[in-house]
Amino acid sequence: MSTEKLPKRSADYSAWYNELVKRADLAENSEVRGCMVIKPYGYSIWEKMQQTLDHMFKETGHTNAYFPLFVPKSFLEKEEGHAEGFAKECAVVTHYRLKTDPDRKGKLMVDKDAKLEEELIVRPTSEAIIWNTYRGWIQSYRDLPLLINQWANVVRWEMRTRLFLRTAEFLWQEGHTAHATEQEAVEETLQMLDVYTTFAETFLGIPVFKGRKPAHERFAGAVDTYCIEAMMQDGKALQAGTSHYLGQNFAKAFDVKFTNKENKLEYAYATSWGVSTRLMGALIMAHSDDEGLVLPPNLAPFQVVIVPIYKGDDRSEVVEKCKEFRKRLQAVGISVKLDDRDTHTPGFKFAEYELKGVPVRLALGGRDLKNGTVEVARRDTKTKTSISQDLLESYVKDLMEEIQKNIFQKAYDFRQANTVKVDTYEEFKEAIENKSQFVFAHWDGTTETAEKIKDETKATIRCIPMNNPQEEGKCILTGKPSKERVLFAKAY
RNA sequence: CGGAGUUUAGUUCAGCCCGGUUAGAAUGCCUGCUUUGGGAGCAGGAGGUCGCAGGUUCGAAUCCUGCAACUCCGACCA
Known part of the structure; x- marks a missing residue:
């Protein structure tokens, strides 16, 4: 253990974070690009998160199962939006065997004769393999709802990685449910969003804004994406959990039909929802100080x-x-x-x-x-x-209770102090660029405007909050009419 | 994928510009003594194919060429 002081948050937030993760013995970079080793102390915290969430999932009627790491390429192709969204970051298995290299003693090489008929994709998420499986499980409305969760690792070949916040391989849970009606599926989506909110606030001690993503920020293949957004100490937003209403998109892509009470064939309605080891990053960045980590008692490996x-x-x-x-x-x-x-x-x-x-x-x-x-x-x-x-x-x-409360309150007060409403683009830029705040502002609802604001200020629409007060106003960029404010921030 | 940087002891780094003893420091590690109310002290010890492959040279950590890996900034990340 090094005896040097950590870098100060105020001097270099990013360096502070990186050093803290290593020095507090949470994780380190591995020899594999973009992949981390989660060390025992860090993993203990993750286990606490797992245990707590798992309990909450079971209380809401879900059970765990496990699906394969590999997804045949043809499965991933089936839902078009899904395929497009993930194509660029997939690890692909093309061969199943190595052999000794005749030209270089002691070295191995890919055996060209062992080429797979069809490439296997290392799952970036499991909708495809799971919905392909569900086809065999769902025939009648009596088979529904199907409420399943999986604890797993996934791989997304990210260009640039940071310990916990964005790694090529990460651990997560993904819930995949199937329902007989749209209403029930939407309710499930929102229920899980609430589970995540409760978890974030009660256990992580992090207040979150929950809301719906604008269309251009939706999960690939979703009808609606909901999320919880947390503020880090540098004022940036971190998406701490997502819950998607997938409609019948995956049921149609994978031909998952059931006979309803009226004896008619119908496609099942889907949801998926997940949180990942990224929550570790949220936990660290939300509470810790220049002396090191600050853990809420509810998640500390030892209190x-x-x-x-x-x-x-x-x-x-x-x-x-x-x-x-x-x-x-x-x-x-x-x-x-x-x-x-x-x-x-x-x-x-x-x-x-x-x-x-x-x-x-x-x-x-x-x-x-x-x-x-x-x-x-x-x-x-x-x-x-x-x-x-x-x-x-x-x-x-x-x-213990006092500390848990205080940690939340401190994070809450910080967020309150750094969240503003603005009505002009000038104020907006000031709040985003100079103060790095969360900003509620009017938006004309178009993707073009959101893109332009992002290009100019790096701020993105984090969410359209749930139970958002309706209020007449004008878009900060275009001046077009708007009925509600949306949450903007720079994000991780 | 664009830009910058780094690669020397377990770790963090110095040495390189200007080639020349046995490659250094701090910290960590081991042993002994001593100490313990905010990162103790003393003594001794172990630990390095200087990222890899070529080249120049009597001689390369140091100069040249190529390659690789990693880190940071940016783009991207539903």
Whole structure:
């Protein structure tokens, strides 16, 4: 572990992020271009996200299944918009065998005789393979709804990658549901958007705007795309989750028909929805500071770290007390790590756990043994207090809730302070370019206008918020009439 | 895909312009002693085909050519 300080957010936000990811032991670049190694500490956080979301999916009636990594090219072609959208970023398997190179000892080469009849695409998403499978599963309205989720890895050959935010291979979950009616499918789409919103706000501690994407930002093959958008500390937006209403597009492409109650054949209605390891990026960028990661208690691999402090002989006594504390906290459902390594000094450990974002640190030394106290340090506010040992469980338990709330509130206040309404293009540019804010502004509803604004300011329409207040106004660029404001921001 | 940069110890880098002992530092690592309330100290030790392939030269980390990988900025990313 390096002992150097992190770069400051204010000096170079991007460098701060990259360094933090590595130094907090979350992930590192691998030897494979664009692909990361998620390290144990980072993976533990991802596992927490998985567990929480998985529970939420099951509560809403979904079950997990698993579909192949490879998608025959012909499947991907079937839904036209889908095919076009993903074609440029697919990894393609063309051969299934290697052989030793006769000209270079010890080297391998592709065996030209082992060319696949049809190329296999490494899934960039699984609509194609899944809807091809659903054809065999769906005959009657009685087979519906089909509510399935998959935890998987996908590959999108991105030009430029960043740890967690955009990697060539990433982990995610993708829900793929089939329904008998449009209404039910739309309800499912919105339900999952709400699940993501709850997850983001309650567990990640990140307030989000939820809304609908304008037509030109839709998922390839979708009728409607919904999303949640979060603000990072540099004012940029990060799409933290998406939920798509796919209509009958995939059912038609893959011929998934069912007999309805009126004994008529009908195409099934589809949804898909997903969140990825990108959420790790959101978590890091939303809360962390120049000292390192700040983790919400609901997602921290361990919520409390105990650091014993001793001089020579009293080590065993201090460590024993720490073990007792660990036991007491575990008994009330708090996850605890006791760092009783004798090879590092307390100061070193303090710095290390700050870097790693552990929500609460307890320090216990001879002084505390004598006084019956223990020092409690909060990561989010970096404040320390000494409490009576008797209060340990109740104090720490309350503190967990307090920290979770405070982290959300801080992110919320930051977003409020950096979200504005504007009515002129001048104000718009000022807010986007100079202040890097979220901006609610009127838009004439055309793709051309959105493109032009993007070219000139780099801001994109993040979403048209749900329950958006209707309000007469004029498009900031063209002056044409508009009925509502949409959310603009620069985005990751 | 365009632009820039980087490649030397586990890591971060110096050395290169101006070729010449055994290639250095910090940090990390190992051993011992000592220490422990905010990244301890001392002593000793291990660790490098200088990205790869050619070339120039008596001699190349250093100069030349080619290649590759990575990073950053931009474009792209539904």
